[in-house]
Amino acid sequence: MKRIHILGISGSLRADSTNTVILKTLGSLLPSDFTFEIFEGLDEIPHFSPGLFDTEAVTRFKTAIQQADAVVICTPEYAFGVPGTLKNALDWTVGTGDLSDKPVSVISASPLNSGGNNALASLLLTLTALGTRKNEASALSIPNVKGKIADGVVTDAHTLGELRAQCANLLNLVKS
Numbered sequence: 001m002k003r004i005h006i007l008g009i010s011g012s013l014r015a016d017s018t019n020t021v022i023l024k025t026l027g028s029l030l031p032s033d034f035t036f037e038i039f040e041g042l043d044e045i046p047h048f049s050p051g052l053f054d055t056e057a058v059t060r061f062k063t064a065i066q067q068a069d070a071v072v073i074c075t076p077e078y079a080f081g082v083p084g085t086l087k088n089a090l091d092w093t094v095g096t097g098d099l100s101d102k103p104v105s106v107i108s109a110s111p112l113n114s115g116g117n118n119a120l121a122s123l124l125l126t127l128t129a130l131g132t133r134k135n136e137a138s139a140l141s142i143p144n145v146k147g148k149i150a151d152g153v154v155t156d157a158h159t160l161g162e163l164r165a166q167c168a169n170l171l172n173l174v175k176s
């Protein structure tokens with residue numbers, strides 16, 4: 001039987017990104033019959049403009065989405081919004097509908113109390129426009145993230161439970 005494949009996309013390009021740590025931790029919580037990869041190369045995707053042809057990086061991004069059974073996006077908030085690099089990459093998928101009906105989990109993490117809620121709300125709107133498959137349990141905001149990770153993994157028990165719940169909800173969406 002084909003294993004369920006999950007694609008992780010981090011909205012942060014930083015090497016020691018807290019959002020990428022969350023994605024990696026979520027990947028480690030998936031059942032062993034899942035496969036998980038984090039997309040590398042968001043920063044190689046050119047600025048989107050309608051009519052431009054896909055570059056190799058764009059094709060790689062779209063192919064990674066197409067080959068995944070579900071997608072998890074974990075992003076920081078910049079200036080109350082979605083990081084431009086992430087929004088730009090998603091804009092490339094509008095015309096080809098790569099995310100259409102794709103089950104998603106959407107996570108924002110922030111060192112602030114707000115948990116990146118503005119970015120989360122904005123990203124959810126974009127993913128609605130892109131026709132992704134999600135429900136009211138598909139979104140998670142993680143405030144005060146710096147105290148919840150150590151040595152490259154999430155250590156906070158409550159957050160680990162929330163990530164497990166995201167995995168379970170995603171599996172249900174894949175099966176629905």
Ligand SMILES: Cc1cc2nc3c(=O)[nH]c(=O)nc-3n(C[C@H](O)[C@H](O)[C@H](O)COP(=O)(O)O)c2cc1C
Nearest residue numbers: 012014017018019076077078079080110111112116
């Ligand atoms: C230019 C800039 C703008 C930021 N704006 C926000 C913001 O609006 N809301 C917020 O919660 N955090 C904001 N932050 C803080 C980020 O959430 C923080 O740097 C976070 O660690 C970035 O995520 P990462 O660790 O995954 O790279 C901002 C950081 C920078 C550098």
